[in-house]
Amino acid sequence: MFRLMVTDLVLSLPPSIFAGLFLVFSALVYRALLRYKESSRDTEFGRRHGCQPAKSFLHYDWPFAIDIIKNGFGAAREKKLVSFITKCLENMHSTLEICLLGGRGYVTIEPKNIEALLSTQFEDFHFGARSWGMHAMIGDGIFTQDGKEWKHSRDILRRRFVHMQYQNLKGFHEHVEDLISRLKAAAPGEVDLQEQFYRLTINTTIAMILGQSVESFKGETGLLFSAAFDEASRVTGTRVRLGDLYYIYRPRGFFKACKTIREYTYDFVAEILSKNSKGDTETENGSFIQDLYDDKPDIGLVRDQVLNILIAGRDTTAAAMSYAFLLLLRHPATFEILRSEIDQVVGNKSAITRTDIQSMPYLQNVLKETLRLYPSAPINSRFCRQTTTLPLGGGPDGQSPLLVPKGLPVAYSVYHMQRREDIYGPDALSFRPERWDEEKLADIGWAYLPFNGGPRVCLGKDFALMLASYGIVRVIQEFPKMKLVSREDTPEAATDRHNLAITMSSADGCKVILG
Numbered sequence: 433m434f435r436l437m438v439t440d441l442v443l444s445l446p447p448s449i450f451a452g453l454f455l456v457f458s459a460l461v462y463r464a465l466l467r468y469k470e471s472s473r474d475t476e477f478g479r480r481h482g483c484q485p486a487k488s489f490l491h492y493d494w495p496f497a498i499d500i501i502k503n504g505f506g507a508a509r510e511k512k513l514v515s516f517i518t519k520c521l522e523n524m525h526s527t528l529e530i531c532l533l534g535g536r537g538y539v540t541i542e543p544k545n546i547e548a549l550l551s552t553q554f555e556d557f558h559f560g561a562r563s564w565g566m567h568a569m570i571g572d573g574i575f576t577q578d579g580k581e582w583k584h585s586r587d588i589l590r591r592r593f594v595h596m597q598y599q600n601l602k603g604f605h606e607h608v609e610d611l612i613s614r615l616k617a618a619a620p621g622e623v624d625l626q627e628q629f630y631r632l633t634i635n636t637t638i639a640m641i642l643g644q645s646v647e648s649f650k651g652e653t654g655l656l657f658s659a660a661f662d663e664a665s666r667v668t669g670t671r672v673r674l675g676d677l678y679y680i681y682r683p684r685g686f687f688k689a690c691k692t693i694r695e696y697t698y699d700f701v702a703e704i705l706s707k708n709s710k711g712d713t714e715t716e717n718g719s720f721i722q723d724l725y726d727d728k729p730d731i732g733l734v735r736d737q738v739l740n741i742l743i744a745g746r747d748t749t750a751a752a753m754s755y756a757f758l759l760l761l762r763h764p765a766t767f768e769i770l771r772s773e774i775d776q777v778v779g780n781k782s783a784i785t786r787t788d789i790q791s792m793p794y795l796q797n798v799l800k801e802t803l804r805l806y807p808s809a810p811i812n813s814r815f816c817r818q819t820t821t822l823p824l825g826g827g828p829d830g831q832s833p834l835l836v837p838k839g840l841p842v843a844y845s846v847y848h849m850q851r852r853e854d855i856y857g858p859d860a861l862s863f864r865p866e867r868w869d870e871e872k873l874a875d876i877g878w879a880y881l882p883f884n885g886g887p888r889v890c891l892g893k894d895f896a897l898m899l900a901s902y903g904i905v906r907v908i909q910e911f912p913k914m915k916l917v918s919r920e921d922t923p924e925a926a927t928d929r930h931n932l933a934i935t936m937s938s939a940d941g942c943k944v945i946l947g
């Protein structure tokens with residue numbers, strides 16, 4: 433009876449609908465066949481490369497791992513997402529398979545696998561969905577591009593960065609002294625250093641890229657721009673974490689914030705280009721923008737590239753400086769060693785040079801150790817471009833390769849890798865800058881990676897380390913007696929709450945009494 437009804441229905445359909453249904457059905461069958469063919473090709477590929485199934489799997493109790501998603505969102509609300517992820521990774525092998533909402537992927541904290549992702553098998557992986565979530569804020573630029581477009585952007589920008597590397601640090605002076613004046617105005621009271629460092633890094637990064645004094649950013653424009661930038665970065669961080677579901681998160685105010693920063697940046701770029709064309713540029717740094725424009729004469733594209741560098745440069749360096757102070761002030765003996773190194777090398781001198789910084793090995797160790805415990809980009813990911821393997825993580829001992837089919841995401845956590853006791857020793861969680869003088873860390877290689885490695889290694893590493901060093905030296909010279917507002921006994925306690933967006937920062941800031 434049912435069969436007859438269906439036959440009647442089909443025969444009563446106009447021929448065009450019938451043809452349409454037939455096409456859809458054929459397409460579905462074709463896709464299923466293709467998937468089947470691909471997966472048998474992948475299995476064959478895995479067999480040839482000695483791949484074994486993953487040793488560890490993310491444990492969940494509810495179907496589709498909904499409990500993990502729910503608890504993860506809860507932890508993020510309480511600023512405890514990093515600790516939540518730490519718990520999930522506990523007692524696991526260094527590479528594990530996860531399956532969330534039916535989507536499979538790997539998470540790794542294994543140096544060899546991370547080296548494969550970022551360097552030795554660079555061509556097998558790309559950014560994938562990560563870039564889509566960033567697009568509304570920063571458009572197309574070095575941070576969102578892949579393949580040929582990325583390579584082109586990188587070549588152009590690298591030339592500018594290499595050039596900057598040989599500059600003395602005079603460009604930082606004005607902005608660091610502005611910071612010191614703001615702190616002096618607040619002394620001897622309480623101040624959140626983290627907020628102040630954000631202001632310092634946005635000013636210096638803008639000055640470096642736009643090549644003119646930041647006068648135009650001072651006052652209301654600068655504040656509006658910074659507030660919009662904060663809001664847009666915060667939302668963009670969550671959109672990036674949502675992968676290809678990024679578009680479902682669109683809180684009120686987000687698109688307005690994106691519009692504000694995009695319009696302001698467009699105007700700044702246009703103004704500089706117009707000044708350049710009249711021969712009116714204040715410093716030779718104006719050529720940063722000019723280089724980009726000469727390469728592709730489209731102000732919108734130059735604007736996007738500028739925003740890409742801003743997002744890469746602002747939060748990362750400010751967070752590193754804040755965590756450095758949090759750690760130093762919880763370890764007064766370490767603070768004292770650094771203070772006395774500063775005293776010996778530069779005394780009260782305020783114009784710090786590159787040579788001064790290079791003569792302070794303890795300061796370099798402090799920054800290295802800070803970025804080990806709190807890497808600014810703690811968790812990152814890549815998507816597989818073509819079916820490949822990861823060197824480790826498969827088989828009963830986790831020593832066999834793993835098959836990575838095309839399209840699969842692989843997340844890597846530098847944060848957790850840099851805290852591994854089997855690599856850094858039983859005191860891996862302690863802040864101990866001296867460890868960097870020990871021989872066993874001399875060949876640390878891919879197990880220390882705050883600036884990434886391989887072809888996409890951070891372009892601003894030298895800039896960031898010089899600025900952070902300069903800022904730390906000046907703040908300690910001026911306020912050698914500063915104290916944390918709430919001094920916890922355990923070094924980790926107060927920094928345990930983090931904002932995890934694209935970068936990580938202390939959710940409670942770095943509140944100090946300047947003394």
Ligand code: HEM
Binds near residue numbers: 574748
């Ligand atoms: C402590 C400070 C910093 C840290 C820890 C840091 C870390 C990183 C990391 C981990 C990446 C790789 C991201 C990825 O491929 O997924 C990266 C890329 C990048 N960084 Fe930094 N960064 C810092 C400061 C800066 C600064 C100050 C600038 C510029 C002013 C900058 C410019 C860039 C650029 C342009 C890229 C993209 C490189 C590419 O994809 O080819 N960074 N950074």
